[in-house]
Amino acid sequence: xxxxxxxxxxxxxxxxxxxxxxxxxxxxxxxxxxxxxxxxxxxxxxxxxxxxxxxxxxxxxxxxxxxxxxxxxxxxxxxxxxxxxxxxxxxxxxxxxxxxxxxxxxxxxxxxxxxxxxxxxxxxxxxxxxxxxxxxxxxxxxxxxxxxxxxxxxxxxxxxxxxxxxxxxxxxxxxxxxxxxxxxxxxxxxxxxxxxxxxxxxxxxxxxxxxxxxxxxxxxxxxxxxxxxxxxxxxxxxxxxxxxxxxxxxxxxxxxxxxxxxxxxxxxxxxxxxxxxxxxxxxxxxxxxxxxxxxxxxxxxxxxxxxxxxxxxxxxxxxxxxxxxxxxxx
Numbered sequence: 096x097x098x099x100x101x102x103x104x105x106x107x108x109x110x111x112x113x114x115x116x117x118x119x120x121x122x123x124x125x126x127x128x129x130x131x132x133x134x135x136x137x138x139x140x141x142x143x144x145x146x147x148x149x150x151x152x153x154x155x156x157x158x159x160x161x162x163x164x165x166x167x168x169x170x171x172x173x174x175x176x177x178x179x180x181x182x183x184x185x186x187x188x189x190x191x192x193x194x195x196x197x198x199x200x201x202x203x204x205x206x207x208x209x210x211x212x213x214x215x216x217x218x219x220x221x222x223x224x225x226x227x228x229x230x231x232x233x234x235x236x237x238x239x240x241x242x243x244x245x246x247x248x249x250x251x252x253x254x255x256x257x258x259x260x261x262x263x264x265x266x267x268x269x270x271x272x273x274x275x276x277x278x279x280x281x282x283x284x285x286x287x288x289x290x291x292x293x294x295x296x297x298x299x300x301x302x303x304x305x306x307x308x309x310x311x312x313x314x315x316x317x318x319x320x321x322x323x324x325x326x327x328x329x330x331x332x333x334x335x336x337x338x339x340x341x342x343x344x345x346x347x348x349x350x351x352x353x354x355x356x357x358x359x360x361x362x363x364x365x366x367x368x369x370x371x372x373x374x375x376x377x378x379x380x381x382x383x384x385x386x387x388x389x390x391x392x393x394x395x396x397x398x399x400x401x402x403x404x405x406x407x408x409x410x411x412x413x414x415x416x417x418x419x420x421x422x423x424x425x
Contacts, residue, residue, distance in 0.1 A: 156424045158195035170243040177234045194250040201253035208252045216252045258409045267400045286346040289381040292339040297374035313368040313375045322363040323381035
């Protein structure tokens with residue numbers, strides 16, 4: 096993608112994983128927010144920024160000689176309020192210290208996100224926080240100095256890019272994704288099944304011997320059944336057998352027990368015989384298909400798991416930076 100190419104050129108790294116894709120993938124619902132932020136930043140839409148009374152700037156801290164002023168703290172408090180985070184002077188200062196340390200580290204690697212990348216990153220952040228798109232865009236522009244919120248997102252974006260590049264060997268296995276999909280159950284299951292019901296009719300007044308004979312017939316058919324087309328013809332060749340027309344069913348419409356039964360049955364084969372109202376019933380699994388929704392769910396889970404793993408590395412690296420930093424509070 097053009098965005099990925101630009102990132103590689105300006106940073107010297109290729110983005111990786113959830114942190115990796117942060118510059119390379121625009122999440123569709125965030126596009127409207129990114130557009131609104133772009134228009135506001137470019138002056139296509141204008142808002143009066145409430146800066147409050149004029150504030151004489153004074154130094155409140157330095158982070159490896161990078162200054163933090165009382166104006167920075169005041170702006171960060173406003174930004175934290177927009178983001179619905181704890182907005183005290185102490186939390187604002189801590190947030191600014193984090194930005195200064197991350198910005199100083201990423202400068203060593205010449206990671207320089209563009210304005211458009213910063214805006215898209217801010218839009219994704221608003222979406223992750225479940226903030227109303229338009230309200231977030233306008234609140235950000237109305238309440239916070241544009242240079243301030245852009246500097247904040249610039250440092251966070253550059254840091255994410257650096258972590259993704261330094262720890263590109265961190266991956267999520269298919270087994271981990273499948274296990275998480277299974278743990279979340281039918282909420283993420285988007286599988287579609289094409290099914291045909293096969294019934295070996297048993298009269299209601301039939302004795303136990305007749306029932307056992309039909310069960311043997313059903314098991315015999317099951318061993319020879321290899322696909323829905325030839326298998327249906329094979330079933331019709333038996334006495335008193337009904338083969339239903341194929342139906343399509345979504346996993347969301349089925350019981351967990353039936354989903355488990357169908358998932359354990361290979362495509363083209365019959366489920367184990369069950370005693371039904373009209374006889375011995377089996378279900379032919381003609382096909383199973385993972386819809387785009389299931390694939391998307393798997394990708395989302397992969398990114399979530401990868402982000403968790405990279406977050407651990409990010410936290411460790413930041414804590415190391417913090418220990419070595421020279422922070423002077425005034």
